[in-house]
Amino acid sequence: MKCSKCGNPKVIIKREQSGQLLCKDCFIESIEKKVIKTVRKEKLLDKGDKVLVALSGGKDSVTTLEILNSFRKMNVIDICAVTVDEGIDNYRQDGVDIAIRHAKRLGIEHKVVSLKDEYGITLDEIMQRENHKGSCSYCGVFRRTIINKAAREMGATKIATGHNLDDEVQAIMMNYLEGNTDNLTKLGAKTESKAEEFTVKIKPLREIPEREIGIYVVAKELEVHFDSCPYAMQSFRGEVSEVINQLAEKHPTIKYSTLRGYDKIKGILKDGLEKDYAHGRCEKCGEPSANRLCKACSFLEELGCD
Amino acid sequence: MSFILKYKSMEEKRDLPNDDYTIKDLLDDMDLSPQTIVSKQNGDLVIEDTVINDGDEIQLVQIIYGG
Ligand code: SF4
Ligand SMILES: [Zn+2]
Ligand SMILES: [Zn+2]
Numbered sequence: 001m002k003c004s005k006c007g008n009p010k011v012i013i014k015r016e017q018s019g020q021l022l023c024k025d026c027f028i029e030s031i032e033k034k035v036i037k038t039v040r041k042e043k044l045l046d047k048g049d050k051v052l053v054a055l056s057g058g059k060d061s062v063t064t065l066e067i068l069n070s071f072r073k074m075n076v077i078d079i080c081a082v083t084v085d086e087g088i089d090n091y092r093q094d095g096v097d098i099a100i101r102h103a104k105r106l107g108i109e110h111k112v113v114s115l116k117d118e119y120g121i122t123l124d125e126i127m128q129r130e131n132h133k134g135s136c137s138y139c140g141v142f143r144r145t146i147i148n149k150a151a152r153e154m155g156a157t158k159i160a161t162g163h164n165l166d167d168e169v170q171a172i173m174m175n176y177l178e179g180n181t182d183n184l185t186k187l188g189a190k191t192e193s194k195a196e197e198f199t200v201k202i203k204p205l206r207e208i209p210e211r212e213i214g215i216y217v218v219a220k221e222l223e224v225h226f227d228s229c230p231y232a233m234q235s236f237r238g239e240v241s242e243v244i245n246q247l248a249e250k251h252p253t254i255k256y257s258t259l260r261g262y263d264k265i266k267g268i269l270k271d272g273l274e275k276d277y278a279h280g281r282c283e284k285c286g287e288p289s290a291n292r293l294c295k296a297c298s299f300l301e302e303l304g305c306d
Numbered sequence: 307m308s309f310i311l312k313y314k315s316m317e318e319k320r321d322l323p324n325d326d327y328t329i330k331d332l333l334d335d336m337d338l339s340p341q342t343i344v345s346k347q348n349g350d351l352v353i354e355d356t357v358i359n360d361g362d363e364i365q366l367v368q369i370i371y372g373g
């Protein structure tokens with residue numbers, strides 16, 4: 001067995017989708033090239049951008065930071081990072097520490113924001129409440145709000161997240177299966193909100209399979225937090241992901257074709273289905289919101305944290 | 307004929323059942339999905355088709371977690 005590119009016999013991956021065999025150096029190069037290609041093709045970066053990386057310390061966000069940093073080294077963009085500490089005992093601290101070390105190593109502006117400091121309550125405390133709505137609902141909403149706010153405070157022009165091919169394909173299928181056409185129009189490599197308070201979001205890893213990101217960080221010996229959240233449980237997303245992975249075993253190109261197909265119909269979906277943007281503002285915090293209160297503020301009200 | 311297996315905080319000596327025992331066979335025996343694991347043989351990343359030799363150190367790293 002030899003690397004399909006350079007002939008090196010030390011092969012580290014066999015790509016089922018193409019039959020390609022790659023050695024460590026050729027694999028690392030292929031991932032970085034592919035991300036750079038996505039950045040160019042989708043016009044994710046403009047010269048002079050200040051990109052805020054949502055840095056959890058997990059493999060996806062660390063890889064996003066690592067590859068975007070090559071644009072920083074070429075003086076195309078500036079980078080800063082934010083890490084949200086949800087307050088999950090015996091789980092979150094390792095990721096936070098790893099994020100801090102990466103930011104230091106690269107010498108970038110970095111901020112850690114905890115739910116406790118921001119809202120006076122941790123996710124663990126929320127989960128003690130009798131009628132909570134499930135950890136991931138709070139986690140997602142609060143994280144998004146904190147990241148959007150950090151982007152404004154740090155003067156970022158883009159927010160980069162670590163969404164990978166598997167995440168994106170799961171989102172496409174989930175929204176389709178649930179008939180959630182509104183959310184279906186919002187996916188893609190670059191999400192622009194019409195509300196100018198919302199910074200443009202980019203997903204540079206959108207075409208990289210999750211497994212390949214895992215191999216990339218191990219091959220590059222990047223320090224990342226590999227662990228599962230104690231609250232992670234059987235979710236609809238998990239079930240959809242299982243089905244897609246099962247299908248991918250016999251049909252290894254299926255994730256790519258789902259993504260390509262979506263990208264082809266996305267424009268039509270947007271034209272036909274996109275809702276008018278709500279010009280309202282949250283009464284409490286001023287964030288753009290269709291209702292009296294934004295999601296974060298209405299959760300806080302229910303929790304009695306105001 | 308044996309090898310050292312490292313997985314999470316566990317380290318143990320395991321017998322090699324036959325000459326062409328691969329990492330894929332090991333993952334099957336441990337009921338682990340090759341989709342979520344990468345393997346190192348004596349410190350180098352390798353693919354699952356790799357045959358485990360007498361005296362090897364095999365390290366398994368879980369790279370995909372739910373949540
Ligand atoms: S799995 Fe854990 S970290 Fe992920 S969204 Fe849910 S609660 Fe938050
Ligand atoms: Zn090679
Ligand atoms: Zn609000």
